[in-house]
Amino acid sequence: MVKTTMMMRSISFILLIIFILFLALPLGLVVLKSFQGLDGWTLQNYEKALTTNTLREVFFNSIWVSGIAAVITTVLAFLFAYTIHFTKVIKPIKKFIQFGVTLPMLLPTITYGFVLIYAFGNQGIFSRIFEQPLFTVYGFNGLIIGYVLYTLPAAFLLIHNAMQYMDHRFIIVSHLMNDGKLRRFYHTVLRPLLSTIGGAFTLAFILSFTDYGIPASVGGTYEVIATRLYQTMLGSIPNFSQGAVISIVMLAPAVIGMIVIGILERSNVAYKSFSQQVAFASKTKTILFGIGSTMIVFTLLAIFTPLFIVPFTTAYPFDFGFTLAHLEAVIQMPELMRVYKNSLIVAVCTALAGVVIAFIAGLLSARTNLKSRKAFDAVAMITNAIPGMVLGLGYLFLFNNSDMKGTFLIIIAYNIIHFFTTPFLMVKNALQKMDLSWEITAALLHDSWLKTIYRIILPNIKKTLVEVFSYYFVNAMVTVSGVIFLVTTHTVLVSTKIKELQHFSKFNEIFILSLFILLTNIVVKVVCEFYIKRHSKKGFKT
Structure with missing residues (x-):
């Protein structure tokens, strides 16, 4: 140098x-604000926060809903990346999967909730198609779907990038050794990606846990820690000290998550060289994964159809006539x-x-x-x-x-x-x-x-x-x-x-x-x- x-x-x-x-x-x-009280420095802010049932409830609400969303996100991200790299689906389908999965990252998360309302609410597009709401969109259900839409692009890109540097020749060796399908999958695909998969889960969890936009629009009565922080700081009576304490509590899982990612990175598998040519991808596997991934991506994109329909209708849901009046008004x-x-x-x-x-x-x-x-x-x-x-x-x-x-x-x-x-x-x-x-x-x-x-x-x-x-x-x-x-x-x-x-x-x-x-x-x-x-x-x- x-x-x-x-x-x-x-x-x-x-x-x-x-x-x-x-x-x-x-x-x-x-940090200093979290220890500041009316009479100087104190631990009462933390004592009050940790002994308050409401804060504990919203904290565990956040842990629970973020954890479930992270599991779903990681599974879907792995499925899409596996379809692209370990099957012989045609290139246009691969491009479609990448486009469909990453599209939501170009929108604010607060928009996701309103899209879900107009897709699955009482007067939502899909509720009208099926002549009844498929599920209650407010609260837990809406948060799960919103978090998955939000975190899927990041998790997918992480796993997708890792799969680009995997050596497919190990699959050939596994075939020559007559390994079973599960054993082959574990040792040639899953095991080398364990740290990346763990990192994708952790990243999805942290993004969900700390997001405000989705619960602000579709959270309903299912309160999470992000909305509690917003209400504490920008409510009718702002409480700076209590807001600082909530911030520290909110920070803890994120810091732990980053530590976990650091630990997982130590177990990364490195290849001296690699071949990206897909080996032994059966026609059946290619068809199943291709159709399955395409249908899921279509479903994800379909959720966003209200974004392109509602503002161009005369008076949704009563008049579906096409109009540009709303666009011109804006x-x-x-x-x-x-x-x-x-x-x-x-x-x-x-x-x-x-x-x-x-x-x-x-x-x-x-x-x-x-x-x-x-x-x-x-x-x-x-x-x-x-x-x-x-x-x-x-x-x-x-x-x-x-x-x-x-x-x-x-x-x-x-x-x-x-x-x-x-x-x-x-x-x-x-x-x-x-x-x-x-x-x-x-x-x-x-x-x-x-x-x-x-x-x-x-x-x-x-x-x-x-x-x-x-x-x-x-x-x-x-x-x-x-x-x-x-x-x-x-x-x-x-x-x-x-x-x-x-x-x-x-x-x-x-x-x-x-x-x-x-x-x-x-x-x-x-x-x-x-x-x-x-x-x-x-x-x-x-």
């Missing part, structure tokens, strides 16, 4: 200051268009600034000898474990009495820190794959470190940086849990405006704004993927 310079130390120092200000201080304030409402513009501003600024922060942090961590480089790995681990509502509450405490309260800057900073882990790891992994002698060679030619980055590093990592931009943009457009504490009437975003529109039963406006988000995210992802494919042909190495 290149010799450490004052420029590297200065950039590292500035970046660490940013993380201290926007990560360490907010979290520290949450476009002509300056308030809603301003909200959409706010979301675009925040998403673009988050993506641009996030690319810079993630690139610098990844560069300092992967390609310098700075002693502080390990701090960025620690930041990535912490941000991965912190629920969005907890971090948002910390920002509320820190900036509540400052001029920065309710500004776009705070929302953008929150998004960059909250979603930092994945972009940082993407950049770091890409940089680690590059030739480590580039900077040394450039230094021998008397090129400065910054010139080397501009002329050599950046051209070879453009693909990854575009992916980071897409990741930050999409997440900034759909996030709701943390920013719910940070927005004001001037900085309200589409994802938080939907919560407000819920109280006035303006579901046409909710669905149309959700479609705006969906279409915007699709356009950004298509443009980014087109750019990546176009420039990959020109020889980008990462």
Whole structure:
């Protein structure tokens, strides 16, 4: 690696200051607030919380519903990934499965609940088709379905990515050794993926446990810890100390989950080389898995049909005549268009600034000898474990009495820190794959470190940086849990405006704004993927 310079130390120092200000201080304030009472420092807040039946009930409600949803999600994610990698289904079906599974991640989670209501409620589309509600959508049932829709894309991508690097030749060896089907499946597929499957379950559990959007729209009387935190902080009588305690309680499972993921990663199976050619996939297995996966994906997509039907009907459920009146009304409402513009501003600024922060942090961590480089790995681990509502509450405490309260800057900073882990790891992994002698060679030619980055590093990592931009943009457009504490009437975003529109039963406006988000995210992802494919042909190495 290149010799450490004052420029590297200065950039590292500035970046660490940013993380201290926007990560360490907010979290520290949450912890301090949890011990703050009317008469000074006290443990009474924790005693009251732990001895209150209501809080214990909502905590175990969250554990139970999140656990069940995580099990279902992990099974479905494994099924879809297995169909793609271990059967010989045709390529269009594989593309359809990937598209259908990942589509929900382009929408705010709060929209899922309203879609479920219009799909399975008393006047829902499927209730009308079957002439009766199939089940009660509010409460436990709605939360399970909503959490599965929300967590399935992340779990699927995790298992799907791991299966890409599995060696199918072991299946051939197992066949030659006359192993039984179950024994072959366990040793060649399941056993090498146990850590990944455990990680997918843990990730799905944490995402479900900390989500606010789904229970806010479809939770009903089945209260979970995220809605309790919201009511405590933004209810008729806000209780900051009690809210801080709930945040710490909410943080515990997430931290434990991250520790579990770290332990599971130690048992990863590595291959010296691998072959992706599918071996011994029988026609029967291909047909069964292909049909089964396709039908499940069709079902998942069908749940979202109200999003594309309800806002274009004259008066659902009484008049199904096609109309664009609701769309035109939303476009002509300056308030809603301003909200959409706010979301675009925040998403673009988050993506641009996030690319810079993630690139610098990844560069300092992967390609310098700075002693502080390990701090960025620690930041990535912490941000991965912190629920969005907890971090948002910390920002509320820190900036509540400052001029920065309710500004776009705070929302953008929150998004960059909250979603930092994945972009940082993407950049770091890409940089680690590059030739480590580039900077040394450039230094021998008397090129400065910054010139080397501009002329050599950046051209070879453009693909990854575009992916980071897409990741930050999409997440900034759909996030709701943390920013719910940070927005004001001037900085309200589409994802938080939907919560407000819920109280006035303006579901046409909710669905149309959700479609705006969906279409915007699709356009950004298509443009980014087109750019990546176009420039990959020109020889980008990462």
